[in-house]
Amino acid sequence: MTSIKLNNVSLVYRLFEKLTLSAPGRRRSALGGNIARSGTKQVVQALDDVSFELKAGDRLGLVGPNGAGKTTLLKVLYGIYQPSAGTVSIAGKVDALFNISIGFRPEATGRRNIVLRGLISGWTLAEIEEKVEEIIDFSELGDFIDLPFKAYSQGMAARLAFAAATALEPEILLMDEWIGAGDASFQEKAKRRMDELAEKAGIIVLASHDDALIQRVCTKRMVLRNGRVESLT
Amino acid sequence: MIAALNGAFDDISKAVRLHRVWVALAHEDIGDQHRRTTLGPLWMLVNYFAFVGTFVFVFVTKDASDPSYIAYVAIGMLVWFYLTETITMSVSLFQREASFIQGTTLPLFVYVMRLTMQCIIRAGYSLAGCVLILLLGSYGINSNWLMSLLGLLLIILATPALVTVFAFLGAFFPDSEFIVGNMMRVGMFFTPVFWVYSGQQGIQKYAYHWNPFTYFLESVREPITAGIFPMHALAVTGYFCLGLWALALLLLGLYRKRIVFLI
Ligand SMILES: Nc1ncnc2c1ncn2[C@@H]1O[C@H](COP(=O)(O)OP(=O)(O)OP(=O)(O)O)[C@@H](O)[C@H]1O
Ligand SMILES: [Mg+2]
Numbered sequence: 001m002t003s004i005k006l007n008n009v010s011l012v013y014r015l016f017e018k019l020t021l022s023a024p025g026r027r028r029s030a031l032g033g034n035i036a037r038s039g040t041k042q043v044v045q046a047l048d049d050v051s052f053e054l055k056a057g058d059r060l061g062l063v064g065p066n067g068a069g070k071t072t073l074l075k076v077l078y079g080i081y082q083p084s085a086g087t088v089s090i091a092g093k094v095d096a097l098f099n100i101s102i103g104f105r106p107e108a109t110g111r112r113n114i115v116l117r118g119l120i121s122g123w124t125l126a127e128i129e130e131k132v133e134e135i136i137d138f139s140e141l142g143d144f145i146d147l148p149f150k151a152y153s154q155g156m157a158a159r160l161a162f163a164a165a166t167a168l169e170p171e172i173l174l175m176d177e178w179i180g181a182g183d184a185s186f187q188e189k190a191k192r193r194m195d196e197l198a199e200k201a202g203i204i205v206l207a208s209h210d211d212a213l214i215q216r217v218c219t220k221r222m223v224l225r226n227g228r229v230e231s232l233t
Numbered sequence: 234m235i236a237a238l239n240g241a242f243d244d245i246s247k248a249v250r251l252h253r254v255w256v257a258l259a260h261e262d263i264g265d266q267h268r269r270t271t272l273g274p275l276w277m278l279v280n281y282f283a284f285v286g287t288f289v290f291v292f293v294t295k296d297a298s299d300p301s302y303i304a305y306v307a308i309g310m311l312v313w314f315y316l317t318e319t320i321t322m323s324v325s326l327f328q329r330e331a332s333f334i335q336g337t338t339l340p341l342f343v344y345v346m347r348l349t350m351q352c353i354i355r356a357g358y359s360l361a362g363c364v365l366i367l368l369l370g371s372y373g374i375n376s377n378w379l380m381s382l383l384g385l386l387l388i389i390l391a392t393p394a395l396v397t398v399f400a401f402l403g404a405f406f407p408d409s410e411f412i413v414g415n416m417m418r419v420g421m422f423f424t425p426v427f428w429v430y431s432g433q434q435g436i437q438k439y440a441y442h443w444n445p446f447t448y449f450l451e452s453v454r455e456p457i458t459a460g461i462f463p464m465h466a467l468a469v470t471g472y473f474c475l476g477l478w479a480l481a482l483l484l485l486g487l488y489r490k491r492i493v494f495l496i
Contacts, residue, residue: 013494014494075335078338079338080334080335080336080337080338080493081493081494082490098336099332099336102332102333102335102336102337103333103336103337105261105265107261107264107265107268108261115257116254116257116258116261119251119253119254119257120251120254120337120339122251125253
């Protein structure tokens with residue numbers, strides 16, 4: 001059964017302080033995030049005691065000001081970051097869309113990039129073979145698919161990235177501000193696909209500053225501020 | 234300690250299952266480096282010939298066509314180029330892969346194998362050049378080449394460990410990128426790549442005996458230039474290889490989850 005469960009998760013980024021002769025005055029930032037010091041290092045507490053639980057069919061929208069910890073939380077869920085404290089337990093096959101261009105090689109064609117992306121996500125060659133045409137259809141890139149990725153517009157890149165990430169029907173899909181670049185018709189299409197995914201008892205976590213989008217797509221909404229959960233409804 | 238080793242083996246076995254990824258990426262890398270050039274990867278061959286040629290013509294004073302010296306330099310350059318390239322590229326490995334490391338959950342060892350693969354493919358071109366030189370220099374293919382192959386195999390076996398160790402070094406101490414880069418450039422003169430050691434005293438003596446690279450080179454070179462089984466060189470290289478692997482496993486086990494925060 002697909003599920004996500006976080007218990008008291010905290011995450012601290014440690015930064016090595018650069019040597020400097022001037023003494024900078026500290027200003028309080030209106031944005032999220034906490035800067036603190038430990039010994040000689042600066043640390044940023046990006047997540048602070050975050051606990052929540054999601055079950056099959058849930059679509060969670062993450063909102064909060066810049067620096068609130070949304071991206072960090074998604075990366076913890078994906079397994080890129082190990083939390084500094086607390087536990088994460090995840091059941092289900094996870095795929096993620098962070099930065100459109102991650103995992104895409106500018107010099108390779110769109111088609112080749114689909115293959116590479118598939119390999120990176122751990123698909124077998126047979127699965128890739130089977131999905132390539134479907135991904136190309138969904139992205140509506142047509143002949144552009146055989147052009148190098150660097151020749152794509154942002155929206156075209158976003159289409160390809162979204163089509164590839166959702167093609168293998170991940171049980172859990174994590175998305176970070178992905179959709180802005182797509183045009184209206186593609187956003188509509190993407191929304192339908194996310195509905196399908198969620199109906200198949202998947203979980204979607206979507207971070208965005210676009211309230212309308214969150215309202216359209218999500219069933220739950222979590223507000224993060226300074227790395228803490230402010231509300232979850 | 235046990236947990237660290239388990240973690241390291243876990244990372245490695247995941248990476249082995251993903252072997253298609255690093256093979257594909259390594260090929261892309263080679264392709265990218267030579268895209269839009271006419272000769273493509275053959276430039277590596279040209280580069281190799283240029284270096285061997287230069288050293289042979291500059292340093293052979295007595296008899297410019299001494300075939301044994303040509304073979305000496307040809308093999309020395311082959312191994313030295315391979316090691317320098319591997320080491321200097323390793324130090325910045327994790328920084329170069331930052332976008333992948335911060336955006337995917339691929340095991341770190343995938344990047345290590347990707348670079349290993351890339352270095353081996355590139356060395357393949359120099360190897361072809363080296364074999365050509367040996368054949369032209371009337372070193373026919375004989376059983377000595379098999380012994381030489383043993384040395385090459387050992388070096389290839391050591392490569393992933395070498396990459397891992399230097400990649401972690403580069404991630405933890407960014408300055409090492411420049412230190413290592415300079416050391417490898419100078420190192421060529423402190424390693425018997427193009428000079429021959431025949432019992433000289435002083436610096437050359439130490440540079441010969443206390444330099445691990447000497448043994449990497451000699452275990453490939455001695456069988457062909459001297460026709461002997463390089464027992465001593467192979468043993469030292471072997472121990473070095475084991476040590477490197479132990480260190481690599483330890484680093485991978487203890488620190489692989491930290492890398493993403495460091496780059
Ligand atoms: N690699 C990093 N090193 C150090 N600090 C970081 C790093 N990444 C993020 N932070 C800090 O962690 C906090 C949370 O950042 P995060 O990227 O998760 O915010 P976000 O909610 O995604 O913001 P945005 O809306 O701008 O995308 C911020 O204070 C940020 O400065
Ligand atoms: Mg963000």
